[in-house]
Amino acid sequence: MPPRASTPSPRPQVDLATALAPWRVHRVAGVAKYAELRNTLLAAIQSGLWKPGKRLPTEQQLARELPYSLGTVQRALRELVEDGLVVRVQGQGSFVAKGRKALEAPWHCRYVDDTGQGYLPVYPHVVLRKRTSQRGPWSALLDQRGDNIVRIDRTMNVDDRFIVYSQFFLNADLFGAMLDKPLQELDAANFKSILQREFHLPVTRLSQTLSIATFPPEACRGMKLPRGTTGTVLEATASAGRVRNVYFQQLYLPATDRRLVISDVVGE
16 A cells, blocks of 8 residues: 655744844834834835735734734834825725835926936825815915815825925816815826826926925824924925916925935926
8 A cells, every 4th residue: 555645734824023023123212113113014015025915914913913012003004004005995904005106207306316317216195185275375376265275285205215295285266176086096196297188287387495494293294203393395386378376385305315306497
């Protein structure tokens, strides 16, 4: 009687702590635990531990197998969701986002890459869109009357190195359709291109100014900076044809050693 073939023993399951060990961020004084975990999960995703579309371990499993509380785990995952790197599906869990798109031809986030010949990729994510009656430097420029202003806020993740926070303002009487567009369509869109393609208003002049100011709470939160951080603010006003001012944009720029290319554009 021939010997019976042996059944291969099942592979031992690797626990999360061991699986994530290559990407564990060493404890740094002043860095919150949720940020530490967020950076570890980000590094693991970027290295392919979890592929796009794959489900992440549950919050409870992460808290059970890693040295973090459930609240810390929830905060870390929320940060990844806000960055557009993870999506949550009701009743199913958290999944690695598919096909994150870089911003098309950025005008205001042109940080020079390591070659010195190109720019770092920028991955925007819409975090707020609404009509607003809030007044500011855009009010006179965009002929504000009541709440006829469209405001769109995006976090601009620059090559997963740092985050720029953008606030974009339009006159709702002219561009109210921007309130109805799917948010996913706006995530990586170049708004200048949308205005040209869909509203037939090519931007012919762009003026930009720089100042130092205290960042608003929503910018600090989106950039993962301490509340009350002071830094550089870039303000851009775009004009097109007989519509004197098309949009106004504020960008809150973090401290970085990367060079940022800034130039006014005329006649484009």
